Amino acid sequence: MPIGGVWGTVAEFLLDRTRGAAEVARRLDSGEVRLGDGTTVTRDTAYRPGEWVYLHRDLPEETPVPGEIVVLHEDELLLVVDKPHFLATMPRGRHVRETVLVRLRRQAGWEQVQPAHRLDRLTAGVLLLTKDPAVRGAYQELFATRAVDKTYLAVVALPAGRDLPGEVRSRIEKTRGQLQAVEVRGEPNAVTRLEVLERVPRGGAGPTTGADDLALLRLRPETGRTHQLRVHLAGLGAPIVGDPLYPQVRDVAPDDFSEPLRLLASELAFTDPVTGRPHRFVSRRTLGLTPRETAAGAAQ
16 A cells, blocks of 8 residues: 555555456455455555555456376475466466466465466476475576576477577567567577477478478577577577467467467476575476377377
């Protein structure tokens, strides 16, 4: 609640800020609104500048996301999971219940888990969470200082006869409110190492026109710009199969889970900043090049 506010009561503040939302009024009347010290807010509770007030908003209906969260590792500090495609890491926009954070926090013993980093909603694979809020910052710092070795796998549509470089360096920028990040001129701020693991002819079939081959790549990003891998591969003319944003934006319904982005965060390796132990976590999910393998991978 801002200092210097003109509201006489907490209720007036909340209703003003939410434009008189019926759900807020209902929660006030049912005693579901709390101050930071746990006090129940009534219609007559005086406004308290500089203090916190908490309430839950009503949530829209969400289509259940297919796929299970697989636990790869758990100890006294960490919970490491294998995230399915289409499941957001944290609540944002229309995705609240159907997120890794909310699914996990509904289970006993994991009420305080928080992600130490983030995977895009469309990307599957290894996700690191902390169980103790006091240590979260130490693990976040690992990712901020690039002290984590990250490996991804991707299936791309690659024109026949085209080879890929072993490394891409460019400058990537993303403007707030725009869906796509873009490569621009300037000092590189994004570096990705590439390795082709397997390549098979596709004959131009599938959603990406003009592509004759499918290739399975191992990707090692040395930086962590928004959509970095997707931008770099699209820029090389080898977009990731199933990508609805790159190279062109495609309109996909929120409940359409038929075509996953063929990108997998396959491995994380680092030295634990708290215990000093070396860690290496590997996804149990797979990506395949044939239609049967691709369908099986999407179902995981």
